[in-house]
């Protein structure tokens with residue numbers, strides 16, 4: 001399973017990259033705003049900075065909600081850096097734009113997916129990635145992981161090549177369950193990624209090893 005970090009925070013991206021396990025980055029307009037990155041030029045420069053830090057795919061979301069606008073913005077984003085993936089909302093215009101870009105061999109990430117039907121349309125349009133938001137479903141008392149299972153089943157039935165990018169990850173168990181289901185990618189916060197390391201027996205065991213070493217030296 002590929003590990004993407006879901007942030008526009010440069011320090012956190014660098015920290016995840018330094019771990020040696022990072023396969024890419026996802027961003028969205030809210031994550032950009034959270035870091036105080038506003039205005040067209042600053043946003044474009046920020047994407048370039050992120051691409052220079054990581055080696056994998058970097059999702060950059062369009063703001064337009066009409067086909068022509070999405071194509072215009074998507075082309076400008078794609079021209080920024082070869083690692084950029086155009087992130088498009090799963091609305092009719094977004095599906096049209098996804099087909100347009102996939103026909104041209106430009107990578108896409110269809111986002112804001114909350115149903116199997118939306119994921120099916122994204123795959124039909126040739127999306128590189130589909131982003132079901134499992135945490136936001138959990139937030140409204142709906143089983144987000146069940147949606148990942150449903151999409152996995154549908155994509156396997158027809159050998160769709162679209163990769164399931166489980167998004168809106170909230171904690172470590174989301175990551176483990178996504179791995180068990182066979183999600184191709186997960187994107188989450190640094191805290192959830194680093195949380196996978198935590199185990200009290202590891203801490204106790206390591207402290208004991210160091211203590212015993214000191215006794216004999």
Ligand code: E4P
Nearest residue numbers: 006026027028136167168169
């Ligand atoms: C996905 O690409 C989105 O950026 C993200 O995972 C949304 O997560 P949130 O529900 O924590 O905002």
